[in-house]
Amino acid sequence: MQNFKKKLLTTSLASAVALSGFSFLGTDSADAARPGFDPKKVGGKVILTSFSDAVRLIPYTTNDSASNRIQGMIFDALLSTNQNGDPIPSLATKYTFDKKSNTYTFDLRKGVKWHDGKPFTADDVVFSYNMFMNPKSINSYKNDFKAIKSVTKVNSHQVKIALKEVDALIVTNVFSAAAIIPEHQFPKGVDDYNKNTKIHRNPIGTGPFKFKEWKTDERVVVVANKSYWDGRPYMDEVITRILPDANVEAINLLKGDVDWVEALTPATIGQVAKDKDLKITKWDYGQFDYVGFNAEKAPFTDKNVRIALTHALDRQSIVDKIYLGKAYIASGPFHPKIPQNNTSVKALSFDPKKAEDMLDKAGWKLQNGVREKNGKKLEFDFYYNNGSKTREKIGLLTQQNWAKIGVKVNVRSLEWSIFLDRLDKGEMDTYALGWGGYDGNVEHSGFFHTDAIPTSTKSGNNATRISDPKIDKWLDDYRKETDRNKRIKLYQDMHKYMAENGTLIWTVHPMKNMGHDKDLKGIKTTLSSAMFNLQDWYWGTASKRK
Amino acid sequence: MGIPNPSVNRPVALNVKKMTGNDYKIEGKASVIWRRYKKNKLAVVGLGVFTLMCLLAIFAPLLTPYRPDVYDIFDSYYPPGTIPESGEFHLMGTDSMGGDIWTRIVFGARISLSVALLAMICTVSVGIIYGAISGYFGGWVDNIMMRIVDAIQSIPTFFLLLIVAAIITPSLWSTVLVLSVFGWTGMARIVRGEILTLKKRDFIEAARATGEKKSATIFYHVLPNAIAPITVIATLDIASNILAESSLSFLGLGIQPPTPSWGNMLTSAQELTTVMDYVWVVIFPGLFIILTVLAVNFIGDGLRDALDPKMKD
């Protein structure tokens, strides 16, 4: 299943593609079944849960996960990605890249029909790309298309996309992510795209599932597209119920009213685990959590203080007690399951004694229980966004741990909007935060590059205000380096540096825990999606396939 | 509250034997009220329980070997009465962070009782005065005053709270202030409703006819007769303030963890695991809230009976 949200999802093959004009050979027939298709598995319905209702069902008009998930069931992009994140054919059966003219040529699949029966053609592709690039269209993804110069139709089943500049990441960032929307559904063009709620609530795609029904704040139903070009999905119907509370999700799962929950919270795992009809599958999700600060402000300008604070933080307790064992201790921003993770880097040990020595050496002397340097106390606030029990607990644990080495911490919760406001302004001493959704070809310049530091006129995600020429260089080189191994090596070096330098106080990479009916089979996940292959899910018991 | 008897019933007898010096009248009044109050056994018990709660709060550090802000996550979720290897005793068990629940309850009493009482006093006084003036004067005064209440009740408080939260650092006083500012309107409406009927009663008309000052009529004749709903709302107010304090923490406005309050101890009841596996974490603070509120309720009942101008000795 396509996850149209993924921005950091880029593929290992991208560079190879760019160099050689690598192409696929795909099937061309519209009613072919995918390899391994087993007609016996067909039938039944599965009920999923979503925390919030979808917003709109036309791709790129939203960036919330609930909408993206449903859009992924209904729409296809030119290409798709396999479980490793490599590009595979989708609406395009084949593409070639001409290095000289910096142009991609896509051969489109023939015989594909929109869910309303109209044929899919090159016009739809041109329309879609132009819509996403239209300065008037309301979408959050325009930036991804900035390398594209033009999208032109060659014939009814061939399209050329010309680029302004070399962009090795475009294959997975855009071609595998940008869903193709039907031109004939948008007679008024951008106005319909922005505002026509009728279209937004009755999407027509080419994907494995057809839209059936959307009851606001209750459920969204899609049904199998029986003439899907890659063979029909096993399930006849996929229902997404909107259950806006983690406890309620778990209770419905326990009751058997829903079949699958994407991520159980630590507060509900225990109950689900006790139920013998249910199964908890933990899956790796590309995420790193950290204790952030403003790197421009003392005492965090001092590497020794940062490292000492990391040594003093009992991260094994965070894993064991807060995530109930379902997390990895982090040594940097790379998930242990991606190649950019430098395996020779070891996470700093929990060593309060060493932390105290380091602080002593750095000039922070203990005075009546709190350390001081030049008359300034080592005391600061720790913020978390309200409602996050996990981060609240991390805050309280941090407070206890750091108090033992003479660092006084006041824990405070903030409403999300105030939290974000202060984050952007760099006003919070320390805070708990995390970034998620990346996989094998993570691209981290948005978080660590000097250019990404937010200012009053420019937004950016480098709220910790890390400005290190060494890191900038690694980030820049990584974007330009076309050799895959060399690229990965760059980030591995950066990982080592970030760990040794205590760039941030790395905490953990949490895993996610999906809870589901034991009989629900065939589920595969990727680092960025728990429903990567929804069309292959099936019921193990024949009676459920009715 | 020294209240001359406004009602048509016979005057409250002053205990002449106890008259002493200048302030005999007040002395006499108070003893009469106390004598009536004592008759209500539950009211006495309520007063006892409430006093006990206050004593818990005052002497909190003497009642527990632990500190509320020091704990170890490895001690989390001990059931009540556990004595782990370390030999520490946890009468009511520990919470998810390893905090001793008894310790957090006695220290939490400090925050919760003071916030609830102070905010109640503020909302009740403002509400009474506002409602009484509005109801008694009626006409355009009433109309304007009530339309102001309409406006306050219609405005989305969330944004106002956010603006406040962005500006101030949370403390006990800011919590009391916020609870008071947003809590008085309901009180004002109820008092006004009462006054509207009361002021048409014979004894009020009579007092008015004698040419008594309006303020005197309100305070000596009208309000004492509205004492019943006032005690109810004051009691309910204490309960809701204890809980509301924790929702303010949610906005970053109330008492911040790890400082314990009964309200924020209860927020863990939002987790399924707490309700199903570690229920003592919420049962004990819940019990203390209910006990306190019941005590306040019986005190209120007793006071109302004792102060009631129509009540016979």
Place this chain on the structure above:
Amino acid sequence: MRLLTKYIFRRTLQAIPLLFIISIISFLLMTLAPGDPTAMYQNPEAGNEQDFTAIKEQLGVDQPIYIQYYKWLKLLVLEGNLGYSFQDGQPVMDKIVSRIPATLTLMGTAMFIAILLAIPIGVYSAVKKYSPIDYIFTFNSFLGIAVPSFFIALVVILVFSLKLEWFPASGLRSNFDTFDLKDRLHHLVLPSLTLAFGLVASMSRFMRSSMLEVIKQDFVRTARAKGLTERVVIYKHALRNALIPIITILALQLPALFGGTLFIEQLFAWPGMGRLSVSAIFIRDYQVIMGTTMIAAVMVVASNLIADILYALVDPRIQLGKN
């Protein structure tokens, strides 16, 4: 009767400037508070150089606050249109209207149950003051008041849905194909009872205390002296006079009929207004926030007007709008 019509007319006229003032204050508070309506379009993974000018222009939030307000007001006054949601472009009116049936059903049922229970409980407690049953009611009331509603809701779901399997755990219905009354009622039981529990608690306390006041009054004694049966005395003479605080409490609750309540809607996955308004607040969907705020304001104003009329009906000594 003519007096009543005149009174309603006068109060309705007065409501117009009041609503106008409320809308200005709300708009100001909303726009001055921290938060950014374009944040919902920001893509946290999209790096740094994203340009939101186009989106701001489309939503109209690039304009000064007074222009934004003027546009909102103009649309409302001239076309009766509450604007279009920033989030999904739907007319705000549609979004609100689509949630009203579910909200009204839940809130209405809960309030109805609450009145039905609170009045007899309050009367009984007052008449049998300090009896064991009075204490049981008292204790229950304070359970309803002092225990947070999310805890009660969770326990109710665990017991009556998960363990006993008497009622469904969440949602408005299971049958989406036709209107199935039995199915709807089945789903309505737990949320409405949970909601009513808290309401009964406070309403019965007020009922009890005001009943206690009334039965001591002369006219009740006179009625008793005349040899009327206790039942007639209580229900015919005393009750009517004891209703004033209940009317006030109801008037305070009435706006929730259309406003819904967040906790119950969330825990029972009920598609109501509470969820709409709270999610609109969190993403700063100014148009939806103004819409729900104005509906709430109209309800506040209307319910207080109703309360004032009811005061006069239950107690003829109170004259409408007169000093």
